[in-house]
Amino acid sequence: MAIFTDLRESRELLYNLTMREVKGKYKRTALGQLWSLANPIALMLVYSFVFRFVMKIEPAAGDPSGLHIFALWLMCGLLPWSFFTNVVNGGMGVLVGNENLIKKVYFPRSALLVSNSLSWLYSWGIEMAVLLVAIIVLGGSPYLYVLPAVVLMALLTLFATGVAMLLSIANVYFRDLQYLMGIIFQIWFYANPIVYPQSLVEQTSSTLGSFHGVTVFDVYRLNPFYHFIEAFRNLLYDNRMPDLSTSVIVVSLSLGAFLIGWRVFDRHQARLAEAL
Structure with missing residues (x-):
């Protein structure tokens, strides 16, 4: 693909842009990259208190890991979601x-999107490493699933970058999009089984029955991010491989989103200087 050729030829630029993003996030702070852990920890404490202790939501224990710790279960879904929204929000405005810079000099515009994704991947990698250590310390055995989890992280990066490419082009022509996406992400968050288990949706779906053979849970599963969360929880919390159907869906979504995003981006990148 042309994007890989462009990035390979401009790998020094890509590296410099990525490091600029990484270093610029926490420039002149005492804790530096440790601040990347502050937001997920704060969200974990708030959501754990509200949904576990106030609303009494209790997901099933990990199968077969036996883990039964709400905070770990929560973070297996929350960290991938936070990474996805960071990549898309950052890429949309890049x-x-x-x-x-775009108007003054020519360079592969895709480098801006990819460097944004890589900078957030760097922070996410630190967060996931801390989560992995916590899972091991508290009784999980994810050793055999670390490599599949890394592959899944790469697939989510492709998916997020593809979505970011689409929205970055759209945002050039429709500047209201960045504000609209903020609202969509707030709604989309609760459309995912992040702070509640999917079993609650299944129970509600069973109660309501079907309409022309289609249930509420069937519609719920159309949410693409649902499958990423399920896969991450299977690997890290349950300590088992995801179902084949889940794996196929995740791979298809990742490659499909990236290819479509790149095709749209490549079609418009030559005219970006004029459009901006």
Whole structure:
């Protein structure tokens, strides 16, 4: 693909852009990259208190890991979601934010999107490493599933980058999109089984029955991110491989989103300087 050729030829630029993003996030702070852990820990404490102790939501124990710790179960879904939204939100505004650079000099515009994704992947990698250590310390055995989890992280990065490419082009022409996406992400968060187990949706679906053979749970599973969360929880919390159907869906979504995103981005990138 042309994108890989462009990135290989401009790998030094890509490295510099990525490091600029990584270092710029926490520049002149005492704790540096440790601040990347502050937000997920704060969210974990808030959501654990509200949904576990106030609303009494109790997901099933990990199968076969036997883990039964709400905070770990929560973070297996929350960290991938946070990474996805960070990549998409950051990528959506990266072209507009680098308008002067794009107008002054030619370089592969895709490097801006990929460097954004890699910088967030760096932070996410630290968070996931801490989560992995916590799972091991508290009784989980994810050793055999570390490599599949890394592959899954790469697939989610492709998926998020593809979505970011689509929205970055759209945001050049429709600047209201970035504000609209903020609302969509708030709604989408609760459409995912992050703070509640999917079993609650299945129970409600069974109660309501079907309409022309289609249940509420069937519609719920159309949410693409549902399958990523299920896969991450299977690997890290349950300590088992995801079902074949889940794996196929995740791979298809990742490659499909990236290919479509790149095709749209490549079609418009030559005219970005004029459009901006």
